[in-house]
Each structure stands twice: as C-alpha cells, then as structure tokens.
Amino acid sequence: MAITIRDVARAAGVSTATVSRALRDLPNVDDQTRLRVQQVAAELDYVISPSASRLASGRTGSVAVITPYIARWFFSTVLSGVESVLQSAGIDLLLMSVSNSSGQLRLPPAPRLRRRVDGVLVIAIPADDPQLHEVLALGMPTSLIGVTFEGVPSVTIDDVQAARTAARHLVNLGHHRIGLIGGAPGAAPFTAEYDRHRGFLEVMDEAGLQFDPILGSYGHFTVAGGEQAMTDLLTLPARPTAVFAMSDEMAFGAMRAMRSHGLQPGRDISLVGIDGHEISELLDLTTVAQPVQDLGRIAAEALLAQLHGSGERTDESTRPLPTQLIVRGSTAPLARP
C-alpha cells in the first residue's frame, strides 16, 4: 500500500542501496543519479519510514526532554528554546514530565528512554533526585539545564552570583533587616536553591549584616508558596524592610501577601526576585533576569554536538550564562525613620 524504497528503486532503475544513499545525501552517488532518484521519490510522494530507518541504523533521531513541570513559566520557556533548536536539526522531541503533582502516579522516566532516544535533556531536576540518577546511569548523551552534575555537561546561570546581585542591590539601598523567601534551606548542593541561598548569605556576611534565621521563610517555588512565605514574614513582630525572593513567581505571591496586609512593594517593603518573568514588568518587580530561552537553546545545541560527535558524553560544560539586574519600582532606598 504505502510506497517503499523498493518502489522508488525500481522506478529509478537503481538498487535500494543507491536510493538510500541518494536521499540522505551521502557521498559516493553520482550527481545525475542522485537527482533522478530524488525526483522519482518526490513524484511517488515517498517518505522514508522512520521505524525501518531506526531499526536498521540504530539511531532514533529523537531526544527526550525530561522536566518536572510543563505549565510553569520557566520550564515552558526553556522548552521552547530547546524545541526551536531540535526542530531545526530535524530531531524529534519526546516530552516527558516527571512531576507527581496532583497525586498522579508517574512512571520513572529512565526505562522509557532505553532504545527509544539518542539523547536526553533534563530540565532542573534536583541533583539529589533518584530519578535523575537513573537517567544519568543510562549513560547516553545527556545535557542538563539548571542543575550541575559531576561529569555531565550542563547549562546554568551562576546562581550564587545572581543571588549576590539581588542581595547587594538591597544592601546598597541601605536595608539591613532583609528577609529571604525560597526553597528549603537544606537543599542539596548543586541546586539553584542551594546556590542562591549561599550567594545571599555571602553578601550579608560581607556587608557585616547578621542574617536572622527567623527572617528566612521557605516554601514551594510557586505564587502560592511565595504568598505563604511572605505572610509568615509579615506576621513577625519585627518585619524585614526588604525581601529577597528566590524566584519571580514567589515574589508575585509575596506581593499579593503584602497587598493583603495593606502594604505596597517598594514603598513599605522592598522586594526583589530572580527570573525576569514576563509578568514581572507588569507588576513592577525588580528582578535579576536570566536568559531562560537561551538556557534551552544552548543545552540543546550541546546535546546535538554530543550526538554528532563521538556519541559519548562529553564533559565540557559551558560557562554560566549572564544575568542582569533589572531595577523597577518594587525596590527603594530604606526610608530613614
């Protein structure tokens, strides 16, 4: 029923081997022959069967993208960067989410990858997540985004530096009672949480400010998590005058909590986030922007390089991508009482 390579070979008067080479632009095919084969293939409306091609060649021409979330800004933006690169390269993108949010039972991703893809791209799965380890243990070409792992190429920002920038901004504005909103303080090393935590504390130390642990409030990296964390800070006997939120979405939640308390960001409490979320401009949030789409693009390119190269995982991680402080209305100098 469907046209096969044999039909094309017959119609072009050559062997299937020649058709195969001609259509894939391999060398050792006469230009005339190649042209004729391609014309015949076009006339017959022939398309190579990926299944057969994969079986015969051993290459799948596809990579999996593994992400904890799909619908969150950071992840979908990274994903769009990844997709654009893979699409240009003609590589299929298999999307797999691993979150068990909403109580959904999800299969571990590693078994689903074997023999199915040529490489894997992992977005911001915590370095201590066993699922990440299983994936890495498969030993296939891999590229990480937003996590680092010994011996695996990864693309990240310098989270310590990003947090330092944010914290320094608050310190420079004269604040010394500075709150922290973020993920759990006990986060594993080599995660964004851990590094942002560290950068923040470094700056506090350098500025001779002692960070009062009671001003650290932790929760999920979501609007709701930020709202709750900020609410906790606002109900303290002595509120902070400025707050560093580890992500813009947490900062949005913090803004809502402030509004609920009749407070206004920038005027009553300074607030800075990290991300450069599209909405942060709308909400007039000062933030340390990261090039999210580039993270995806560069990681995808690094993965392609591995695929085209030895097929072995290379060890070259790119240097951290630059971040940029964007000052808006949510931060202001400490009002001298």
Add this chain to the structure above:
Amino acid sequence: MAITIRDVARAAGVSTATVSRALRDLPNVDDQTRLRVQQVAAELDYVISPSASRLASGRTGSVAVITPYIARWFFSTVLSGVESVLQSAGIDLLLMSVSNSSGQLRLPPAPRLRRRVDGVLVIAIPADDPQLHEVLALGMPTSLIGVTFEGVPSVTIDDVQAARTAARHLVNLGHHRIGLIGGAPGAAPFTAEYDRHRGFLEVMDEAGLQFDPILGSYGHFTVAGGEQAMTDLLTLPARPTAVFAMSDEMAFGAMRAMRSHGLQPGRDISLVGIDGHEISELLDLTTVAQPVQDLGRIAAEALLAQLHGSGERTDESTRPLPTQLIVRGSTAPLARP
C-alpha cells in the same frame, strides 16, 4: 550486544513468538509460561526495541502535538493536560511548534508526521491556516483543541457564550460605552476570535447598545498587543468606560496601558478578560475562566479513543466545556457622573 527477544526466548525455552505475546499480555499464553517469560526478561533486563516493534506492527505508539506556541500560558497549560493523559496511556508525545515567530523558518509539520505518529493533536491553529489543512489531509486520527473543523473531533469552550458572559457583565454594571480589544475582526469563522467577537456584538445588540467601531482595537493576543490596543483606545477623544479584552494576556497589557495613563482598572475603566490565567488573580482582573488543562486532557482522551477504536477518525466532538465568570476588582458599576 543488546539483549534481543531471541535471547529471552532461548533463556526461557520458548519461541520468540511466545515471548512477544507474553510480554505484551496478549491472550493465548499459559499463565505459567507468561510468568516465566516475564521473569526471564526482567532478569536479563530486556526492553523491547520500539523501532523493531513499530516496524513490525505498523503502529508507532506515539502522537504528535502541534502548537503555535510553547511558552505561552494557554498553550503550555493545555500541553500539560495532554501530556498527563498520554503518559498514563504509555504513548510517546512528539512536540512540534509551528510558529514562525522570531523570523524562524519552520518546516511545515505535515510531512514530518507521515509514518511517524499514529495520531495528531492540534492546539488552536486558526481554521484557515493552510498548515492545518495539510495536517488534516493526512487523514490520520486527529483531535483539535480550540478550533473546530467540519468532520474532525474537537474540544473547545463555547467562545460565543464566554464573550457573551463577559459583555453581559459589563452591560449589567451599567456600561454602554464599551471597548473591545482582540484579534483582527476579519478572523476566519470557527476561530475563538471570530466567536468572541460575535458573542460580544450579540450582547451589545440585545442591550440596545450600538457598538461604535472606533471602540474596537485589534492586535496580537499578547501582553504587548493588548497594551498597544488599549493605548489606542485611551487616546480617543471619548474613551470607553469599560473594555472587553479577548484574552487575559491582552487584558494585562491593557492594565499596563491604563497605569501609564494614570488610570486604575475598576475605578476609572472596567476591564474584563477571558482565560482565567493564573496571574489574573494577582492583578485582580475580572475574567471568564476556561478549564484549560481539561481542554488538553479531554482532547487527548478523544484521540486515544480513536487510536484504540477503528483507527478511523470519529466525528464525535464533545460538547463545549463550561466557562465561569470570576468577578474581581477590575470591573465596577459605571460611576454616575
């Protein structure tokens, strides 16, 4: 090198046919045999080669999701709904974006689908887009989201009704000089734009209010598009007292334009959107919420039904999903001058 079905067959003392049947839980295999085969397979750490399986069976076990955008809220949220269903069903999800934003040249999706997937899920590609037609012309099981097309199952909300609800809300608040922000008025029928436009006009008519075309301002369905459209309305000699934005993101842009003009949503001009975007709550935007993730889930289930069924495209579209007006601070009764 890799374990094949023959290795398993040998180790279990049966034929490859039996292994194949046993591992896929097909009937006509003795329970004892099945168990033994499965144990042996597990011991050998055997995984079926998808390529071989696909070639032999003719089924790919994967579907493509085609979407104009990945990083926008509506699309990534739909996508997450789709993904959760497909993952549970053990179907691979191939992600393809078709936008040519940022001047990227993108291959038309249709050729990339042939022989590669068992079905296609299309998210909100305009009904008059030739790429959509090419995809539908492939004749494979298909499920549409946010578009309707004669003879193709689709999952949507009732866009006419959603717009009616929003418009009616403004009318009920006493407004009669009502502006419209949305996609181009000449949108093709069977698109969300078209229907929302129609619903809005219906309500205006029914209320005996004549819609002044100058109060219609059109642009992209983005924050920037909404900002521009609203700016145009605000520079009119006679501003509207209320505005209906066809999407929340456009409404966000409209809010920013208002703020730039020193105006406050709700107090100076009432504003209502459509979507139920996560951020709308933050910005206190009145909106008609649609169950976005459900759109994805239900469309995915409809596609699975087709795949498991005859393999033919069925014609049964689900009834439109319900929407819900969420009243917040951005709308208020018309202030009697």
Add this chain to the structure above:
DNA sequence: AACCGGCCTCTAACCGGTTGCATGGCAGAC
C-alpha cells in the same frame, strides 16, 4: 597491454520485533 586506483553501484545480510497459520496435545462429547 597490463596494471592500478578511484568512483559508482549492486548484492545481500542484517536490524529486532510481530503475526498468520500450522501443529500438537488434551478435555469433553458422543
């Protein structure tokens, strides 16, 4: 004239499953 090397092209052996059909054994019906 014989030889050589380079460039096409072909032959044929895979890749690793799936599945229609044949086979054989066993239980129940007569």
Add this chain to the structure above:
DNA sequence: GTCTGCCATGCAACCGGTTAGAGGCCGGTT
C-alpha cells in the same frame, strides 16, 4: 474408543530500511 474443538506454542514470512563488502567501469601509468 474415536471425534471434535480449543488452547498453547512454534514456524517462518514479513515490516522497510541501512551498510559492509564485492564488483565493474574508466582513465591514467609503467
């Protein structure tokens, strides 16, 4: 005891490409 029919299993022919290796042809050397 024989016949019938069902169930479990095996045989072997695919599915549709890729690719190593074996010619074949041709022009240029010695």
